[in-house]
Amino acid sequence: MISSTLICIRDGLIWAGCVTLACCLSAMNPAPATAQETADSLRDVQREFNETIRPMLETHCGDCHWGDNTDADLNLEQYETLDQLLSGRKKWKKVLIRVAAKEMPPEDCDPIPDDEHAKLLAWVDQLLNSVDCTNINPGRVTIRRLNRTEYKNTIRDLTGVDYETDGNFPVDDVGYGFDNIADVLSLSPILMEKYLKAAEAITLNAVKDPARSKKVQRFVAKDFTRPRGVNIHNNVMTFPAQATATAKFGVIKRGTYRAVLVATGNQAGNEPVKMKLDVNGKQRQFFNVTKEQGDTPQTFETELRFTQTGEQEINVSFTNDFYQEAKRGEKPQDRNLHFNHLTIEGPIGAQRGQYGKLVLGEPGESKQQQRKVARKSIQVFASRAYRRPVKSDEVDRLMKLYDSAVASGDSIEKALRYPMQAVLVSPHFLYKIEQPVPVNEIRELNDFELATSLSYFLWSSMPDAVLFKLAAKGKLKDKEVFRKQVERMLKDKRAKAVVQNFATQWLQLRSLARMQPDPDMFPGVDAQLRNDMETETKLLVYDLIRRDAQVTDLLKADYTFLNERLAKHYGVEGVKGNKFQKVSSEKTDRQGILTHASILTLTSNPNRTSPVKRGKWIMENLLGEEPPPPDPDAMQLEDQPQLAGTLRQRMEQHRADPSCAVCHKVMDELGFALENYDAVGKWRVEDEVGGIDPRGELPDGTTFQGSKELQVMIRTGMRAQFVRCVAEKMLIYALGRGLEYYDECTLDKIVFELKDSDYRFSALVIAITESDPFRKRFGEGASPGDTE
Known part of the structure; x- marks a missing residue:
């Protein structure tokens, strides 16, 4: 047994270094308990609860926490059996913290006698630490649907199509602070309809024969708008002098297009006829037309890059007119351009490459050959989509859809879309499905399941070809191979998903978009600036992960990332443009994420700072402590007009009320340390009063x-508590479930391994991915090590 919640009390005070009184571990590390010792301890816990603790709680806490309509969502009457006590450990931990600090019972109630107070603390501590860490229960994860972000990324990596999910799918529910929690990711009929429509749109975009999907447009002389003097004869446009003819080309897809021009000329002077081609006055290209009129026309081929869709202006110009009067016995010299036609075809290259990844082979004209190519394509597509080798009978069922479409006269491309649509609405694609585990047994994830868990943890997407290949060879179970893959994946640009999807939810940055600072008090703090604030924090977190810095560097980084708009907000000079750049903050008052405008703004009120919100944010997100809910009868600060002075002075007067003191005693003190930053994160030395x-x-x-x-x-001083909090948040995100009491053993081990690895980010990720809850699953039934 590794104690993780032992309370250290000296002279009625919590041992130095602890915020909410859940003290960091002392230097003592008791030897792990055996399974029998743990079972005996749990029997003692239940016996003492029934005989001593429950009657004591009813006497001293019954007025507020017994029966229906209890305060702080804590009903102590519901706890009778050992199983109920074990499943309620999180609530008992809060009880331990409040009782140890003598915050409960509140000051306006009779205190618990010292001897009973000591018994209660000792009993709760024993309950919380009676976990058999010699026989860890890895827990189980409910079959989990891909959330919107994971679906979008997976579709991108699977088909090459960027499908926008934010506007098409409903918002995912959130549990334990994250939107990838299996228990809350339901599948409603409306969402199923969205998946069906998405599958049609995605396959229509992804499976197109590039030869059929390219746009080919031929411009002849009459298609051009030309100035006076430029004539047309026999479908040839003649430029007798320098001039430009213009045509309009509608671009339906961005990319590179092939342009082919055909022309001849009347040669004169000492250089050939020069012809120019440009798009909207840019991408100017010149061609020397050396063929004479009447010869076989000369062909010129080039490429044009279109970065925007819509109508584009194509210009063909004659650029070097020359004329010389006839000399005696000679004809006059007159240089002219004779333009035949222009063909634009594309886009080229990109679409063909994606088509080749989905349609594996050359279909040809034979139906037999086309079916062979179709079956191979469907087999590979389904295997990648299901994140495992697809079975032969699964391919057979999918091929029936293909055969039916071909029988109706569809091309191979159109026929392939139907089985692919079936794959995209299959539970094997929409869910992270793992093989069932027999009741009361523990099973290790197979290599494909492990690859899937790892890729969705670090990339929020499907495994790539490297992971698939290693899984097929059964090599991901090799510890050294697995660690190298974790290191590789963290260096990949897709690892930004850890920041975008884990860090933004852990730090609650997604809430920043909904913040509305008072525009009269804080002009210029608009949606764009708030987005810049969020970007600053995300860039710093990603840079720390990329450099494999210490987790604690989040709270001391002496640099940040700013663009000109955010730099002006901070009063930093020398930063120009919208692009973010690394800026030193070594000699400033901004070091660490607690000084970022993102954190400071989302923890403020619209018109003023809030030490309470800031302190609460620190407790919940950095220290892993959840403050008790406020007393429903407690008055808001703004509702107490008799309070006077600075915000700090008013807060101190406010918490003089015993019903307010419990919540504010710790939160306010943490929040006061950030009062030099106003409600939108600007530095100040005084508020509106003093x-x-x-x-x-x-x-x-x-x-x-x-x-x-x-x-x-x-x-x-609180490093162990901070690191444990970060590890707990990341473990929840990695598993896609909330943590149970038996996960305390895993957290203890992760924190211990982090200490040995100098608290590096990579060590945190590796410790999580090598933990039993990440790599194993327990079958339904009583937990191994739980005692009836």
């Missing part, structure tokens, strides 16, 4: 001043 006082003091006597000392305190 000077800023950024001091903070915790119940254990620990003091700090300002954001710098606050972050130093968290990353040093």
